Amino acid sequence: MNLNSNSIFTSFFDALRTKSNTESILQYYRDKELIPMSKGEFLKKVICFNKALTDLGIASKDRVGIISENRIEFLIADMATNSIGIINVPTFPSFTPEQQKYIFNDCDAKIIIVSNKLQLNNILSVRNELEHLKYIITMDDGLEDISNSIYSMNNLIESVEKNYNYENLKSQLITASQSVDIDDILTLIYTSGTTGNPKGVMLTNKNVLTNVYSIWDTGIKNATDEFLSFLPMCHVFERTVIYTFLITGGVVTIAQSIESLSSNLNEVKPRIITVVPKLLETVKSRILNALNNETESKRDLVYRALELSNKYIDVEKIPLKDKLKLLVYDKLIFSKMREKLGGRLKHIVSGGSALNPEVQKFFHSIGLKIMQGYGLTECSPVVSANTPSNLEIGTVGPPVSNVEVKIDKSGEILVRSDSVMKGYWHDDMATKRCIDDNNWFHTGDIGEFTSTGSLKITGRIKSIIVTSGGKNISPAPIEDMIRMSEYIDHIAIFGENKDYLTALISPNFELLKSIAIERNIAFESNYDLVKSKDINDLVMKDINEHQDTLAKYERVRKIRIVPNSFSIETGELTPKMSMKTNVILEKYKSEIEGMYN
Incomplete structure (x- = not known):
């Protein structure tokens, strides 16, 4: 991994030099079929789409909106924009047209890329109120209306492929990408806060690259692990994890949908997934509720197995008799439970909100380690994380590398790092309220350190x-x-x-x-x-x-x-x-x- 890179794109491009053009780096679903995408194909689409954007007059530091569910076109648009310093502004597809209007007016978006007809219609309903919007680009085909400046993403890419020499474009993009500064804004993420209008978090290349290095240092993933992505790509957590895989190695598969997650897990059989606690709670409930359909003797056996396994979660020396029992239980019971999640999971990374310790213990009991972490959009986002070598249930782990954390007198968690945002877009007052003169970011969360150095979140200042x-x-x-x-x-x-x-x-x-x-x-x-x-x-x-x-x-x-x-x-x-x-x-x-x- 190149620690001296100037941007996410150049880090990604440098990492690809060791791979052949035909080697798969991504997989995605199209009409229920799992389709691999090679390094060569992905790069070509990124470079051609970048050229299409620049031909439409978009330049470095311009803002381009992205409204999309998780799909391969999202990653193509993401890399095509950040390769030359165009600032992308992804938003949740669930936002209302009014919310989208506020965000894209606030950031002066010149182009908005939408996934489908629903999102297109939402933007068209407020188009006359979007002051700087020039073009709309659709990921789905069949929605193009050039007379109204609505273009198809696929048609734009195909047109560039037909009319330009690809090797020349590649060379030009590589040269242009070198002019991006590490402190340039990579992306604007609007926090969907629980009060007031959302604020645009300015994350630079340095911010996100620092976090990529920090995630790699945790040891949670290696250079060949497969990752199944289903959390929203418009959120910085999933995007930073994807960047980590693309830069350090391993194949990223984009799940079909959250509804198809079970079948996708069994088809892809990933080694690592990222989740929110609610999903783990649901999986646990479904596994245990399924026992109601079993005989009383089988239910008793499963509960005895869980009780014994739970007893030795944090114990290194297990009596031989119980160790043998656990081996039998694992073969007969726990392995069957793990198979429902693909059967090859090495680590499950949980973030976004607090994970109940009892849920974490359940998964540890059946042989699945949950690495709970903590982060904020403003921190790119990971601040702390449990790791394979340092795991303490009920905590969010120690601070990751390159991140300083301290607890002030009021109990608030403060963070200082190169991964902390540049500030809030067009809101210097809000920036000054949360980043002090010594560059400590005030998270608004209350916490404490355990005796082992792990961070424990105990509440929110505003919610007391x-x-x-x-x-x-x-x-x-x-x-x-x-x-x-x-x-x-x-x-x-x-x-x-x-x-x-x-x-x-x-x-x-x-x-x-x-x-x-x-x-x-x-x-x-x-x-x-x-x-x-x-x-x-x-x-x-x-x-x-x-x-x-x-x-x-x-x-x-x-x-x-x-x-x-x-x-x-x-x-x-x-x-x-x-x-x-x-x-x-x-x-x-x-x-x-x-x-x-």
């Missing part, structure tokens, strides 16, 4: 609840604990200036409906279900079992189950599945107040 009795309570750990209930998908806890804590529950309606049918509880709609005393008593009883280790003042005393699931579409969740507490508070104000009257 102060009760009427003066107790300071961080709701996040309590929400994580209670969310382990199989009846609960999301929980939002309240209690500011109140005598006790209350919670709004977005439930697992599928499970509640099956229980209602089983217990002859009459219902015709979700509304009937959430009003049922039997259902509320069931959920509250389970919550009490999950929070019984908490201090009395930390326990949720009353709940309201909402009839409509929290979602991105209805506004309660961000695209990263974080809760927008202020939105929930306003939307369910009367329900919350009702729990205190």
